[in-house]
Amino acid sequence: MRFEKDIVFVLSKDIFGKINKCIEESVPNEACGFLFGEIDEIDNQGDFNYIYRSKLIQCIESSTTSPVSFLMGNDDQILKISNITIQNKELKLIAVFHSHPAGAYPSNVDKKFMKYYHNCGIKKFTHLVWIIVDSRNKNVNGFIYLDNKLTQIRIELSED
Numbered sequence: 727m728r729f730e731k732d733i734v735f736v737l738s739k740d741i742f743g744k745i746n747k748c749i750e751e752s753v754p755n756e757a758c759g760f761l762f763g764e765i766d767e768i769d770n771q772g773d774f775n776y777i778y779r780s781k782l783i784q785c786i787e788s789s790t791t792s793p794v795s796f797l798m799g800n801d802d803q804i805l806k807i808s809n810i811t812i813q814n815k816e817l818k819l820i821a822v823f824h825s826h827p828a829g830a831y832p833s834n835v836d837k838k839f840m841k842y843y844h845n846c847g848i849k850k851f852t853h854l855v856w857i858i859v860d861s862r863n864k865n866v867n868g869f870i871y872l873d874n875k876l877t878q879i880r881i882e883l884s885e886d
């Protein structure tokens with residue numbers, strides 16, 4: 727898989743703690759939810775770096791064992807929830823997260839939905855980051871669709 731080092735997704739200790747709490751509360755199902763925040767664009771003499779900073783998490787109660795199928799089967803509801811949160815906090819929807827029972831890489835179903843959302847024509851979904859957490863060992867990876875290619879990005883766990 728392609729790796730883009732110029733895109734960094736920063737997860738604070740607080741947000742990562744809340745993701746893990748969401749995972750624990752979702753047992754026996756896998757967890758899913760949204761991350762809201764800001765995207766900083768840094769121009770290093772024409773070489774752009776993008777830093778996603780998550781500020782707020784929304785844990786979604788999934789009623790199925792497959793969180794991505796659940797999320798994607800409810801996209802109207804998702805749009806509504808994300809709009810409400812954005813209005814209240816003036817933040818952007820920057821990522822969708824979900825957990826896997828083992829491994830932190832996209833499944834074939836995930837890939838299908840990632841591609842679909844990238845191309846669905848809703849602007850706020852075009853550059854959405856997908857965060858996948860291994861619910862056993864808490865390994866975390868981030869992915870984005872760029873130029874119609876699935877791309878892994880850097881995750882940075884920060885102390886503050």
Ligand SMILES: [Zn+2]
Nearest residue numbers: 794832833836
């Ligand atoms: Zn998945």
